[in-house]
Each structure stands twice: as C-alpha cells, then as structure tokens.
Amino acid sequence: MHYLDASFIKTKIQADRLKLADELKILFSKRAAKHDEEATFPFDNFDNLKEYGFTHLTVPKKYGGKELSLYEFLQIQERIAQGDAATALSLGWHLGIIMNLRETNKWPQGLFEKVCKEIITENKLINSAATEPRSGSPARGGKPETTAELINNRWVLNGKKTYASLAPALDYFIITATIIESGSVAEFLVSKGAEGLKIEETWDTLGMRATRSDDLILTNVTVEKEALIGTREKAGKPKPQGWLLHIPACYVGVAMAARNEAIQFSKDYQPNSANHPICEFPEVQQKIALMEIELMTTRQFMYSTAERWDQANKEERERMGTDLAAVKYVATNSSVKVVDLAMRIVGAHSLSKSSPMQRYYRDVRAGLHNPPADEMTLKVLAKRALGS
Incomplete structure (x- = not known):
C-alpha cells in the first residue's frame, strides 16, 4: 500500500x-x-x-x-x-x-x-447535458435556452448543449429545457438514437481531450410525455451535491500521477556533473516535500468532507454547499501546484511529447474551469465569514 x-x-x-x-x-x-x-x-x-x-x-x-x-x-x-x-x-x-x-x-x-x-x-x-453556449454552466443559475413544447401529447425539444462529456458512448441523455407554455425548467430523459438528436464533433481542446465533450444538437426531438422527469418553476442554484466531488478527486489523481513520475525520475536521473541521482539534491528534495504537503492537506480535506457528507442527514447536507465548493477550489488549485513542482523536478524533459508530464500539465488545468468557478467559491466563503 x-x-x-x-x-x-x-x-x-x-x-x-x-x-x-x-x-x-x-x-x-x-x-x-x-x-x-x-x-x-x-x-x-x-x-x-x-x-x-x-x-x-x-x-x-x-x-x-x-x-x-x-x-x-x-x-x-x-x-x-x-x-x-x-x-x-x-x-x-x-x-x-x-x-x-x-x-x-x-x-x-x-x-x-x-x-x-x-x-x-x-x-x-448516462450523463446530463445542461450547459449551453449562452447560459454557461448550470451552477451560475442561467435558464436553459433549449425549449420543450407539448404537441399532440408528446414533448418536442429544440436547442443546443455544450460540454456533453461521454457523448459518443452515452445511452441516455438528461436534457434540461425551458417549457414554452409555463416557463418552468424541466429535465427530460432522451435515449440515444432519438430522431433529431445529433452529436456535433466540436471538441478540440488543450486538455481532457479524450472526454469528447462535444456539442449536442436537438432539432424537433420528439419524446413521450413520460420523458419529463422533473420540473422547477424557475432556474436557480442547485442544492449542495456531494457527488460533484468526483471532479476534484479526478484532478488530485492527475497530481498524484505527476508526483509519482517526478519522484521516479529523480531517483533514476543522474547527470554526468554529479556522482548521485538528482533526488539527493536539497533543492529537489524541497520540491518533493512541497508536493507531499499539498497532497496530504488536500486529500485530508477532501476525504474528511466526503465522510461528513456520508454521515450527514438531509438538513446537514443542505448546509455543506460552501464546504463542497471549498474542496473543489483547494483540490484543483493544489493539483496545479503539484504538477508544476513535478515538472520543475523533471525539467525540460517534461516538455517532451513522449513524456506524460506534458499531458498532466494540460489535463490538470481543465479542473480550474469545472464548476464551481473559483470566483464563485471565494465570494460565498467571504460572505459566510462576514456573516451575510
């Protein structure tokens, strides 16, 4: 272990x-x-x-x-x-x-x-397709521009979704849409292969390239009335959702991979100017120690918060939103630091396309753009501290 x-x-x-x-x-x-x-x-x-x-x-x-x-x-x-x-x-x-x-x-x-x-x-x-070009992430409370209209006792959906991760492999899409008649925001369960549902291959990013988070185009997608699986009267910020900690956990994993790669490199690499591997240099050991501190503190925070969530009742969970956001902020920013330290240990070798380090460098930065955004987390932390 x-x-x-x-x-x-x-x-x-x-x-x-x-x-x-x-x-x-x-x-x-x-x-x-x-x-x-x-x-x-x-x-x-x-x-x-x-x-x-x-x-x-x-x-x-x-x-x-x-x-x-x-x-x-x-x-x-x-x-x-x-x-x-x-x-x-x-x-x-x-x-x-x-x-x-x-x-x-x-x-x-x-x-x-x-x-x-x-x-x-x-x-x-299965996955949800909720983000849109103009409304952005659902975490910001935007109302979907994708529409749903009940015609001849069946729902007809029209719109465009972005960042539909897993899209090529999905069997079910959970589509958020605004019901034209009432203005309510609703979720619909749509099966792959539904007529009018199209994946537009737009995903060409710097990091997380293999998620294939392509766009989803809905053109008169017609589903049964029972495909409506939930509504709310108006768009709003969702209740705390512990499961979203899978996002920071992923990026902590990237940081750990970079840490392991850097430590192994430091043990194996010995320049001809030294009579020992670089792991014996004090400046390398300092960077290794800094990586350890980042990972130890981040993981303690992340796993202790997850444990609290598992043990909490419904009312307690509803008070954990700020803590969940703080875990994401700390974990993603800390993971970026760890990868940066790892690359400093490996040096120019880390920039080679043959090195996994350059992939870690690109992938870990994607975490900064997963919800919730850093500025939103800092805002709610400050308000909580100020008692507002």
Missing part, C-alpha cells in the same frame, strides 16, 4: 476494490497518450470498466449495484485518474448522476429502477 493512501483505505473491501482499480490504471496509462493525441473517446477503457463492473458501482444494492459511498467513489476516481484523467472524469459523470438520483429520490421509482437494471444488465451509460 502506498503510504499516501494508508490513512484513507479503511476496509479490506476498499483495498480489494482499489487493487482492481490499479489494474485498470496501469492498462489505461498505456493508452492515454494515443487517446490524448488523437482526441478519441476511450471506448476500450470503458469496455474494461464495464468488464470489471466499475460502471455499476453507485447503483443501489437492491438493483444489483455496489451502492458506493461518496468516500469510496472518490477513491476510485482518484485511482483511475492516475492512469487516464479523461476516462476518470467521464466515468465520474455517469457514476455521480446515479449516486445523486439514489440519494435524492427525485425520479419516479419505476424509471430509476429500469435505468439501474439496464446499467447492470446492459452496461448502459
């Missing part, structure tokens, strides 16, 4: 599950460069995740899943991300959606049971 994990693995079940995750991590790391360079979705990685049962992990036990806690979910995310961050982030959306539905019971029970059983028996995948 890696010493950094010693205080976070609490049960034999967790340890055994993480051994399987380590097998996948090694496998995914061998494919990561190719998927990154070509910006291809890692279907092969998801075949392995399905084979190992990892797409079932947050499904309730009564439907055949493992019903992972948030704490255990983050362990998996962190470990898979060490092999391939794009795969981990994509998996996290699927697992997190199911965890959130399990905890909130906001779907009709029969529909949730149906989807869960399809995940177990048919390895189906």
